[in-house]
Amino acid sequence: MYEFAYHRATSLENAASLLASADDGRVLAGGQTLVAAMKLRLAAPSDLVDLRGIPELSGVCRDGDTMIIGAMTTHSAVNASDDLKATIPALAELAGGIGDAMVRNQGTIGGSVANNDPAADYPAALLALGATIRTERRTIAADDFFTGMYETALEPGEMIVSIGFPIPKRAAYVKFPNPASRYALVGVFVADGPAGVRVAVTGAGSGVFRATAFESALSGRFAPEALDGLTVDASELSGDMHASAEYRAHLVGVMARRAVGKSTGA
Amino acid sequence: MSVTLSLEVNGKPVSLEVAPRTLLVDLLRDSLRLTGTHIGCDTAQCGACTVHLDGRAVKSCNVLAVQTAGAKVTTIEGIGSDAALHPMQAAFRDHHGLQCGYCTPGMVMSALDLVARHPAPSRDEIREALDGNICRCTGYHNIVTAIEAGAKAMKA
Ligand SMILES: Cc1cc2nc3c(=O)[nH]c(=O)nc-3n(C[C@H](O)[C@H](O)[C@H](O)COP(=O)(O)OP(=O)(O)OC[C@H]3O[C@@H](n4cnc5c(N)ncnc54)[C@H](O)[C@@H]3O)c2cc1C
Ligand code: FES
Ligand code: FES
Numbered sequence: 001m002y003e004f005a006y007h008r009a010t011s012l013e014n015a016a017s018l019l020a021s022a023d024d025g026r027v028l029a030g031g032q033t034l035v036a037a038m039k040l041r042l043a044a045p046s047d048l049v050d051l052r053g054i055p056e057l058s059g060v061c062r063d064g065d066t067m068i069i070g071a072m073t074t075h076s077a078v079n080a081s082d083d084l085k086a087t088i089p090a091l092a093e094l095a096g097g098i099g100d101a102m103v104r105n106q107g108t109i110g111g112s113v114a115n116n117d118p119a120a121d122y123p124a125a126l127l128a129l130g131a132t133i134r135t136e137r138r139t140i141a142a143d144d145f146f147t148g149m150y151e152t153a154l155e156p157g158e159m160i161v162s163i164g165f166p167i168p169k170r171a172a173y174v175k176f177p178n179p180a181s182r183y184a185l186v187g188v189f190v191a192d193g194p195a196g197v198r199v200a201v202t203g204a205g206s207g208v209f210r211a212t213a214f215e216s217a218l219s220g221r222f223a224p225e226a227l228d229g230l231t232v233d234a235s236e237l238s239g240d241m242h243a244s245a246e247y248r249a250h251l252v253g254v255m256a257r258r259a260v261g262k263s264t265g266a
Numbered sequence: 267m268s269v270t271l272s273l274e275v276n277g278k279p280v281s282l283e284v285a286p287r288t289l290l291v292d293l294l295r296d297s298l299r300l301t302g303t304h305i306g307c308d309t310a311q312c313g314a315c316t317v318h319l320d321g322r323a324v325k326s327c328n329v330l331a332v333q334t335a336g337a338k339v340t341t342i343e344g345i346g347s348d349a350a351l352h353p354m355q356a357a358f359r360d361h362h363g364l365q366c367g368y369c370t371p372g373m374v375m376s377a378l379d380l381v382a383r384h385p386a387p388s389r390d391e392i393r394e395a396l397d398g399n400i401c402r403c404t405g406y407h408n409i410v411t412a413i414e415a416g417a418k419a420m421k422a
Contacts, residue, residue: 006269006286006332028333035328036310038287048286050333076322100398101376102313105322106329182397 002044008053012136012161015049019157022047027159029072029111032103057110057161060084065167065194067091071110071160076101078109088129090171090189090263094121097175099182110160113145116152116207118238119183123208125165125173127200128189132164149206168193172263174255175203178242186248188255190263192222199256204237204248214256222264224257273334275300276344284331291315291326294341302342302371306400313399316372317341323379325398342371345378354378354416363412365403373399377413387417 005022009015019025026045028034029052037043051057057072060081067087069078078084079096098104098112098121112122113133125131126142133140135158145153154160168191175187184203188211191198199214217226232252239245272281275298282297294300294317303326306314310328317326318340346352354374357363364370373396380387380395387395392413393406401409 001287003267004286005267006330008332008335028330031330031333032310032328035289035330039289039308048330052333100313101379101395102316102323102325102398103310105379106319106324 001038002041004038004045005047006050007047008050010053012054012057012159015051015054015159016136016157018047018049019159022049025049025157027051027114029108029114030074030106031111032099032107033111033115033117051110051159062087063164066164067167068162068164069109070162071113072108073110075099075104075107075109075112079104087167088165088171090173090191091125091129091165094125094173094189097121097173097177097182109163113163114152114154114160116146116150117183118149118205118207119178119181119185119187119203121173121175121184121187121202124184124187124189124200124202126163127208127210128191128198129165129168129171129193130191130195130198131166133160134162134164135160146208151207166194170263172259174259174262176251176255185243186251186255188252188259190218190256190259192218192263197222199259201232201252201256204232204252206238211252211256218260222260224261227253227257227260269332271332271335273336274338276340286330286332288331289327290317290319290324290329290331290334290339293331294326294339300341300343304368304371306368306372311400312369313372313376313396314369316375316399318375318379321379321382323376340375342374345374352378353419353422354381354413357412357416357419358409361408361412361415363404363409369399369401369403373401373409373413377416380413381417381420385417385421387413389414 023046025047028048028050057070075095075098084092131142171191173189175184187202189200197218199211202208234245234249237245237248268283304314306312315327
């Protein structure tokens with residue numbers, strides 16, 4: 001790992017000014033992705049601004065029909081939140097399936113969303129639930145946020161403060177985990193909420209995407225059978241040593257049917 | 267360019283100069299000579315380096331030492347002694363939960379995090395909690411049995 005300067009921010013304003021005055025500053029959340037990348041010299045920031053000392057960035061709360069999760073809330077805390085289990089159990093369950101216990105104790109929702117790994121779990125939840133990402137500058141709809149592989153709408157130095165999830169009528173996430181990394185080989189999040197039926201797919205392509213043909217079919221009839229005969233186009237999916245594009249396309253259908261069944265209790 | 271880092275390790279305050287790029291596992295092993303915490307993969311895969319950070323299990327090879335400023339860190343050395351093993355350590359010995367022992371400190375620290383939240387875990391819950399701990403020797407069966415017995419002994 002290359003040398004860098006470490007700063008522990010005391011407030012969001014303090015973090016913003018530390019980032020602004022750094023050559024090539026990066027926010028540090030749990031470090032589960034960033035520290036690993038720095039060890040491999042895939043990332044070499046001049047300065048790290050640690051958000052851990054800003055208590056208001058952690059926690060789950062309810063604002064009307066929306067659940068708000070602070071950026072620094074760990075995957076374990078999301079998984080254990082009674083408020084989420086009562087309102088969006090699919091989200092609490094998703095968090096409990098990320099990586100392993102130690103990764104979940106240290107990794108955060110803000111770090112996962114900012115990183116936008118094409119096989120990460122949270123991006124599927126944000127897209128399917130129609131979440132809103134709040135930064136210290138503005139709010140961004142999930143539809144506009146995930147712009148490509150490891151790419152997001154965040155500007156340099158912009159920080160995720162919290163993420164708001166409208167409470168759906170029903171929702172479920174099912175993933176086929178890569179047996180070694182436990183990232184999603186394919187993961188499908190299905191939600192029937194205020195914005196209608198939305199189906200988001202992670203792991204299968206260069207970034208999270210919506211399966212719109214599945215959404216129309218499910219809007220007609222919200223049942224696993226509504227998806228019979230529907231597939232996604234394998235030519236747009238990723239193929240690698242873990243799974244061919246055709247196999248991933250097949251898994252998208254299977255995971256989607258299971259997720260619909262799960263969310264209807266079938 | 268080093269910074270002063272103060273934290274609590276195994277119940278004792280520690281203050282020392284570290285380079286920001288120092289990993290927690292290197293601080294523990296090299297600076298504090300707490301070599302019970304092992305490095306297996308150095309890439310956040312195997313769990314041999316598991317310690318508790320403010321009571322929760324983390325992989326110390328994937329945490330910067332400076333991230334633990336002001337925090338409480340507990341290592342395998344902090345839970346028992348040669349003369350008086352922690353009940354979870356004793357259970358690993360009694361149930362043959364180790365062979366070479368390389369993974370064992372991490373297994374024990376993960377087990378203690380699990381038992382703190384689930385005082386009577388099922389065998390399935392134990393297996394799930396060990397997702398991030400790899401053992402190349404035992405086949406896990408006796409590790410699961412040891413953790414089940416250790417959890418019972420801790421309640422006694
Ligand atoms: C062994 C292992 C298995 C894993 N398995 C899975 C899995 O199954 N599914 C899955 O989804 N993920 C998995 N992960 C990734 C894990 O979820 C990470 O915790 C997450 O991707 C990054 O979160 P972090 O808090 O550690 O962020 P960091 O590593 O600290 O940061 C990641 C990136 O986000 C930026 N960032 C962090 N916080 C903010 C913020 N508030 N605003 C703006 N930018 C920010 C950082 O600058 C950095 O670029 C795994 C990781 C490991 C090590
Ligand atoms: S040495 Fe840290 S996880 Fe393997
Ligand atoms: S006992 Fe040898 S690695 Fe587990």
